[in-house]
Amino acid sequence: MSPKGRHAAGWWALILPAFLLMTAFYVAPILQVLAISVTEPSPGLGNYERLFTSESVQRVIGTTLRIGVVTTAVALLLGYVLAYRIALAGPRAQRWWLLAVLVPLWISVLVRAFAWVTLLRRQGLVNEGLLAAGVIDQPLSLVWNEFGIIIGMVHYMVPYAVLPMLSAMREIDPRVLAAARGLGASRTGAFLRVFLPLSLPGVIAAGVLVFIFSLGFYITPAILGGGKTLMVAEWIKLQILDLIRWGLGAMMATVLVVAILATLAVFSRLVNLRRLFGAGG
Amino acid sequence: MSGPAGHALSLQGVAKRYGDFTAVQGATLEVASGEFLTLLGPSGSGKTTILMMIAGFVEPSAGRILLDGRDITALPPERRDFGMVFQGYALFPHMTVAENVAFPLRVRRMARAERDAKVRAALDLVQLDRFADRRPSQLSGGQQQRVALARALVFDPALLLLDEPLSALDKKLRAELQEELKALHRRIGRSFINVTHDQEEALSLSDRIAILNHGHVMQVGSPEALYERPATRFVADFLGKSNFIEGEAEPDAGGMALRRGRARVVARGTAPAGRALLSLRPEKIVLLPAEGAPALAEDNVVEGRIAAWSYLGTGFAVTVETPDLGAIRVHLPAWRSPVAPAEGLAVRLGWSRDAAVVVAEDAAMAPQGHAA
Incomplete structure (x- = not known):
């Protein structure tokens, strides 16, 4: 073996324990899930056939996609405004803004979901406030439906939307914006023709990240959906733990994994995903 | 267009x-x-x-x-x-x-x-x-x-x-x-x-x-x-290079004169009596060896020794140490230079009356400026 080859082998030995751990506790169970989806209750593609025949399976997938798309769109919109504001702030203000964006990430998702329930339920702060102000006569149903799920998910996702967009915006040379103004573009014109196109890779990256997260969301939809609106993750839990239909749950899990990989594959052609996930340019 | x-x-x-x-x-x-x-x-x-x-x-x-x-x-x-x-x-x-x-x-x-x-x-x-x-x-x-x-x-x-x-x-x-x-x-x-x-x-x-x-x-x-x-002084120094000679101004038949130590330098223009500053461009000075060369027929002639020099391709940048006027920078063409520069060489410098110009100290021009 050449000295260089021996050197490389040494490095591989260093990551071997981590590699074995990942294989034993992460890759193997996933493969097992894939296997269950074609063996339970009887061998064959019977579980996958449900994708085309079962209305309830289709409804769950439709709901998940719809909530995912709406959440992504709203989180991107709010995140873009925030990221834009942060990118234009001074270095001192930027630190405070970033802290404000990141603080929610440190609070348990469970706590945040219950906090939204107390705010949005029929006797919650929002409804009581609106009733007292005379804006409404009847309490609005803000929670235990898709609306509540989307509010909770957007709240969770905004930081994930802000960070990739902010890093794209920080790479924009501010002189380019001044140049646009100097050459006759209004504020809006400079934004639409120069800033927006240059920040677009960040928007796409943030969109992919948020959408993928949204597809597999469990706690927030489970609490804010109140069991009436089912998304894929909760539906899988229901099949496996409550109805003991392992094959069906494993099939849906497989579909989820494939959907996520497909999304990544499509967008990796559009943006540099290595950079999005921190591998550096 | x-x-x-x-x-x-x-x-x-x-x-x-x-x-x-x-x-x-x-x-x-x-x-x-x-x-x-x-x-x-x-x-x-x-x-x-x-x-x-x-x-x-x-x-x-x-x-x-x-x-x-x-x-x-x-x-x-x-x-x-x-x-x-x-x-x-x-x-x-x-x-x-x-x-x-x-x-x-x-x-x-x-x-x-x-x-x-x-x-x-x-x-x-x-x-x-x-x-x-x-x-x-x-x-x-x-x-x-x-x-x-x-x-x-x-x-x-x-x-x-x-x-x-x-x-x-x-x-x-x-x-x-x-x-x-x-x-x-x-x-x-x-x-x-x-x-x-x-x-x-x-x-x-x-x-x-x-x-x-x-x-x-x-x-x-x-x-x-x-x-x-x-x-x-700032303008003379920032735009090109310049020597500065400071001394007491006095009237002179053809313009003004500046006295510093035993030296008396004549220049064009006028300056009120008192301290004055002259700017003198290095390329406007003629340089000859002190011995074996014809006398310099210039309005101002001073003697000194070469303290440092460097070759720049188009010319020589020479610094001459003079007893009364201090270090004076001279730029002379390298092609057919009248002097082969060498450290310690005794030389004579000469320049005409209109080569030097009276300049103001910067503080006088910028009263609100920095404390100079």
């Missing part, structure tokens, strides 16, 4: 303060129609701030800016119709060369056919017609600079503002583009306002130069006037 003649710009007491810091102190400047004016100064002299106020990116704290007599002080940058070449060019990375050049026309909502014709003409003007479909990142620094020029000129601007347009290029390319810029200016007859810290660039390009220091306009004039008749 040869429409009506250029426009005249006038700055009246324009100042900019940032809290306690004054970046520009009451600058008053006239830019004549079709003129090439350079704002020259060291970094922090306020030259870029003045340009940014003209462009509309920085709002003056006091004073007015007039274009052809019309007050434009409050106008936002996009409504001033000035072309601008930014430091580092600031080309749009997501657009091709042609799209970059078309940008000013697009935001002015010009019809497509007319726009395409103008873009082609502008790219022809800077000889980049073959690169229309490239991205800025695929061009060399010199080519990017030309795209920035074409983009700034395509909409027939009233003025062209240049912020250190050549500073990012290497020396040889810079000289080449200086020539092109000068030819371009002559061809299109617009007023150009250029900012630089490079004195050679300022001398070779400009019709007039405004020299700035610590936020003050120190002196404005043609390159030759500034070089030959600097008003202050």
Whole structure:
């Protein structure tokens, strides 16, 4: 073996324990899930056939996609405004803004979901406030439906939307914006023709990240959906733990994994995903 | 692109303060129609701030800016119709060369056919017609600079503002583009306002130069006037090199004289009795060996020894230590030099009366300036 080859082998030995751990506790169970989806209750593609025949399976997938798309769109919109504001702030203000964006990430998702329930339920702060102000006569149903799920998910996702967009915006040379103004573009014109196109890779990256997260969301939809609106993750839990239909749950899990990989594959052609996930340019 | 003649710009007491810091102190400047004016100064002299106020990116704290007599002080940058070449060019990375050049026309909502014709003409003007479909990142620094020029000129601007347009290029390319810029200016007859810290660039390009220091306009004039008749020590020192001789002024039949130690130096002009300062350019001094050479028939002759010298290709830079006037720098041509420089060599220096010029100390010119 050449000295260089021996050197490389040494490095591989260093990551071997981590590699074995990942294989034993992460890759193997996933493969097992894939296997269950074609063996339970009887061998064959019977579980996958449900994708085309079962209305309830289709409804769950439709709901998940719809909530995912709406959440992504709203989180991107709010995140873009925030990221834009942060990118234009001074270095001192930027630190405070970033802290404000990141603080929610440190609070348990469970706590945040219950906090939204107390705010949005029929006797919650929002409804009581609106009733007292005379804006409404009847309490609005803000929670235990898709609306509540989307509010909770957007709240969770905004930081994930802000960070990739902010890093794209920080790479924009501010002189380019001044140049646009100097050459006759209004504020809006400079934004639409120069800033927006240059920040677009960040928007796409943030969109992919948020959408993928949204597809597999469990706690927030489970609490804010109140069991009436089912998304894929909760539906899988229901099949496996409550109805003991392992094959069906494993099939849906497989579909989820494939959907996520497909999304990544499509967008990796559009943006540099290595950079999005921190591998550096 | 040869429409009506250029426009005249006038700055009246324009100042900019940032809290306690004054970046520009009451600058008053006239830019004549079709003129090439350079704002020259060291970094922090306020030259870029003045340009940014003209462009509309920085709002003056006091004073007015007039274009052809019309007050434009409050106008936002996009409504001033000035072309601008930014430091580092600031080309749009997501657009091709042609799209970059078309940008000013697009935001002015010009019809497509007319726009395409103008873009082609502008790219022809800077000889980049073959690169229309490239991205800025695929061009060399010199080519990017030309795209920035074409983009700034395509909409027939009233003025062209240049912020250190050549500073990012290497020396040889810079000289080449200086020539092109000068030819371009002559061809299109617009007023150009250029900012630089490079004195050679300022001398070779400009019709007039405004020299700035610590936020003050120190002196404005043609390159030759500034070089030959600097008003202050700073101007004489910043534009080219200069020796300074300080002494007691006294009247003299042909102008004035300056006494320092046992030496008496004559110069043109007048100075009130008392302390005075002379500026003497190194290339205006003749240098001969002290022995074995004909006597120097100059108005001023002093003796000294060579303390240091270096060969520069075109000439020698020699420092001569003199008993009364201190160290004097001399620049003499290397080709057929009358002296073979050597350390410790005894030499005689001579210069005519009109080689030296009286300059003021800077503190007298800038009362609100730094404590000098």
